[in-house]
Amino acid sequence: MAKKKPSPRKSGKDGESQKSDQNGKPKKPEFERQVPIEHKFGTDVLPIFSNHFVIRHEAGMFHLYFFHTRGPMILTDDEQERKKLLEQVESVPSNCVSHVVVTPDDLRKIMGAMAINFSKSQSKQRPDVESS
Numbered sequence: 001m002a003k004k005k006p007s008p009r010k011s012g013k014d015g016e017s018q019k020s021d022q023n024g025k026p027k028k029p030e031f032e033r034q035v036p037i038e039h040k041f042g043t044d045v046l047p048i049f050s051n052h053f054v055i056r057h058e059a060g061m062f063h064l065y066f067f068h069t070r071g072p073m074i075l076t077d078d079e080q081e082r083k084k085l086l087e088q089v090e091s092v093p094s095n096c097v098s099h100v101v102v103t104p105d106d107l108r109k110i111m112g113a114m115a116i117n118f119s120k121s122q123s124k125q126r127p128d129v130e131s132s
Contacts, residue, residue, distance in 0.1 A: 061104075062107045064101075066098040068097050069094035072092060
């Protein structure tokens with residue numbers, strides 16, 4: 001990936017760079033250009049199943065942790081044996097499969113996009129079983 005060149009700074013009368021106006025507010029650049037983002041969905045990024053998550057925040061950032069939790073594997077048809085084995089289970093492992101850090105503004109955008117997409121998916125009347 002090519003390195004981004006630092007933008008040139010304008011010099012003021014005293015030879016120092018001008019980053020802010022007289023009131024100390026950041027100056028807007030004289031020229032701005034919006035460049036569209038081109039999303040690349042490569043085949044090297046595999047989907048990962050997640051059925052549990054934790055969200056926490058600190059220092060102006062949100063941490064989103066996604067986990068894959070598997071229940072205990074109990075291979076018996078005998079109900080008494082099954083109950084006995086289940087009572088012995090103290091915890092269920094949950095492996096973190098992804099940790100994403102976002103700003104509050106980005107989290108707000110993500111939540112909005114998820115709400116819209118979820119609403120659209122719920123409004124579609126799809127049968128549970130498709131027939132051919």
